[in-house]
Amino acid sequence: MILRVVSLNKKYQHIDGEVDALKDVNFDVNQGDFVTITGSSGSGKTTLLLTLAGLIKSTSGIILFKDFRIDKATDGQLSAFRKNNVGFVMQSFALIPYLTAIENVMLPLAIFNRPKAQKYNAALELLQLVGLDNRKNHLPKELSAGQQQRVAIARALVNNPSLILADEPTGNLDPSLSADILNLLKKINREKKVTMLMVTHSPAAAEFGNTRIHLQNGRIDNIFSKEIKMNLEAVIN
Ligand SMILES: Nc1ncnc2c1ncn2[C@@H]1O[C@H](COP(=O)(O)OP(=O)(O)O)[C@@H](O)[C@H]1O
Numbered sequence: 001m002i003l004r005v006v007s008l009n010k011k012y013q014h015i016d017g018e019v020d021a022l023k024d025v026n027f028d029v030n031q032g033d034f035v036t037i038t039g040s041s042g043s044g045k046t047t048l049l050l051t052l053a054g055l056i057k058s059t060s061g062i063i064l065f066k067d068f069r070i071d072k073a074t075d076g077q078l079s080a081f082r083k084n085n086v087g088f089v090m091q092s093f094a095l096i097p098y099l100t101a102i103e104n105v106m107l108p109l110a111i112f113n114r115p116k117a118q119k120y121n122a123a124l125e126l127l128q129l130v131g132l133d134n135r136k137n138h139l140p141k142e143l144s145a146g147q148q149q150r151v152a153i154a155r156a157l158v159n160n161p162s163l164i165l166a167d168e169p170t171g172n173l174d175p176s177l178s179a180d181i182l183n184l185l186k187k188i189n190r191e192k193k194v195t196m197l198m199v200t201h202s203p204a205a206a207e208f209g210n211t212r213i214h215l216q217n218g219r220i221d222n223i224f225s226k227e228i229k230m231n232l233e234a235v236i237n
């Protein structure tokens with residue numbers, strides 16, 4: 001088990017009144033799971049991802065990453081946790097416009113004290129993984145939307161995270177590009193054993209999950225989970 005969520009609640013205080021964004025949310029995630037989270041707009045999907053990342057404070061409940069209590073951690077502990085364990089992929093790609101593809105991928109490594117060549121090579125290897133090493137010196141505006149999202153995915157992987165949190169990563173892409181990105185995330189999930197938590201609007205994208213969570217008004221109203229079949233041959237070889 002990599003992530004455990006127990007009785008998680010989140011209330012936002014707002015001048016127009018309190019918002020119950022998450023209500024008694026419970027689920028477990030195993031290492032290597034691909035978890036998809038669906039629900040209509042306002043159902044609490046983004047709040048759930050941000051709370052799991054420790055970017056917003058929960059109101060009550062427990063969030064465990066391995067044996068680390070995210071819900072009780074200090075800001076310093078949370079930034080160390082994110083730096084070492086988490087990669088983010090957003091709907092809007094969030095690339096820095098004046099940096100090239102490879103510079104964008106290297107960006108999260110700025111806080112690590114490592115030789116520049118090592119950072120460059122790590123970023124280049126990931127651009128190869130997402131099929132964009134021949135675009136490494138392009139600026140975001142010189143890339144298509146699908147390519148920009150591939151760069152963002154490479155960037156999310158560069159700190160070697162065990163967990164990727166993706167908020168509607170295909171929300172700004174047309175259907176065929178969406179399928180490419182989903183297949184890429186699945187490949188990363190399988191080959192690099194990265195645990196994926198992906199929020200999506202699309203029922204077809206939700207099918208990529210071996211665990212599928214549906215939120216309604218901040219509550220889980222449906223959870224589907226199937227064990228990942230271990231490929232024994234792959235384990236033996
Ligand atoms: N910072 C905030 N302050 C107050 N209410 C918020 C805030 N962020 C989100 N909400 C409310 O919390 C609910 C869940 O929002 P969100 O998690 O963004 O939903 P989703 O990602 O599923 O569309 C919504 O009703 C939204 O209006």
Ligand SMILES: [Mg+2]
Nearest residue numbers: 045046047167
């Ligand atoms: Mg959202």
